[in-house]
Amino acid sequence: MFENIIKTLKSNKGEILELWMKNQLASSVITEDLMTNQELRKQSEELVNALVNNLNENSINDSQSPDFDQLTELLGGISISRARQGFSPRETGSFILSLKEALLEILKKENSNVNEVFEESLKLSRLLDNFTILTFETFIKGREELIMRQTDEITDISTPVIKVWDGILALPIIGTLDSARTQVVMENLLQEIVKTGSGIAILDISGVPTVDSLVAQNLLKAVSATRLMGADCIISGIRPEIAQTIVHLGIDLSQVITKATLASALQYAFKSLRLEVRKTALEAAGVTNQ
Amino acid sequence: MERIPILKMGPFLLVTIQIDLYDRLALNLEEDLVKMVEKTASKGVLIDISALSIVDSFMGRILGNIASMSRLLDAQTVVVGMQPAVAITLVELGLPLNGVYTALNMEKGMYLLKSMMDFNGTQQEDGDHSFD
């Protein structure tokens, strides 16, 4: 019954591609700097071939038919690579949607029976819609993979341990301190303590947006582990609103040395290492300072 | 029966644990150390656990016992050189070794013991590194 569509489409492959290309280029959404015209044409041609060549009595009713394996793979590859290159969902979606338009236009041109064209369009639309959904699914999957990779990278780069002085380490914590982060923070800190032989570690939480009981518990774990190694741990960067939350939640930080700023923590550290930082007198500079 | 050697160095006793201890060996160490503290009238005990790859609640209890018993005999105990992975595990396990002093290495442990002795002679109530 649908032999007609199949035949029509097969014999008009060249025209479909031209129409489709025209549609794609006409839609203002296409971002030229992400892809050249030639690349787009090559992609489109491959896709038209994969679709039209595999269209038959059975596959026209079933977008999951094994006949479309090649097409599915092509589409998946295209949308994943577009997700990575930074194409918008609209750009990616209109790629396949404008193909549908081209196909319907050909059908209309080749057949004057309105009823038949309607039936055929419905059938073809259903098939193409399924491919559109597939495109979106893969596009989102590509984006999710990207986000996941970035999350891993952020965890790695956001826990630097800085040696601020001989025997003093500082660790600025940026972002939420969940259990997984705490593990990374603790491991990095303790390893650095062993490596540098530092006796004092300053955990600066200026960059931690909120402290709830879980975050506090994680902080206490880091402090306990540092102490077990034989080093002292100071928590600095406690903002007034965080101090309020800590007290309201009934979290006990009385066993921990806490300071408002990294500067005062450093001062405390100097003091306990019996170091002194002071201004040298102008005229005596170089004389008193050995 | 195999035993862990205990070295006397000035007013302190030094123990280096080089292998994962069998329970019997750990219990022997506890007994020997306390006897040695009494016999030599030592003021401090240094236990190096840098070679220990794990400390479970049994070993943790032995370390705590040594510290408490030595304290009764007027000697302070410092555990030195705990591995980072061991420290993280002990905290997660809920065993922060309260009442045991710690130091990064032998040298720093010795310095800590000396400063405790200087601070108030032989009696030690509380110090910077105490957890109780």
Add this chain to the structure above:
Amino acid sequence: MEPSKKMEIIPLTRGTMMVFKDQDVVPFRNEVKEYAERIKMGLVNQTKLITAASEMVRNMLKYANGGLTIIEIVSRGPQSGVRVTFKDEGPGIADIPQAMQDGFSTGKSLGLGLPGTKRLVNEFDIKSIPGTGTTITIIKWANG
């Protein structure tokens, strides 16, 4: 990433060891360590697993005079891990929820056996029939 709970756990390599006396604890721990190293488990996770296994085997010695341990390398989806099973024919645990509470202990230990161990591993399963015995299974994933 936490693997989906729906995925099946497949055992790959398996070894068993009877533990009946204190002297068996260290060889048992070394065996667990060997399995953990085989799947390239990180040092901290390894230490947590071995400590957890050590706690469990001590419990078994104390309350049931020892029993059987099974050490396996298991996989679930893309994850691989070490599973250790402790089977004893001791008195069993009557009230498991109570035994899982922090600070609870019937023996003279510090009372952090079960809940402390649970915090060290990714999965912890306990089955016990009073008068018949207890089976505890722990799993630590290589990057868990």
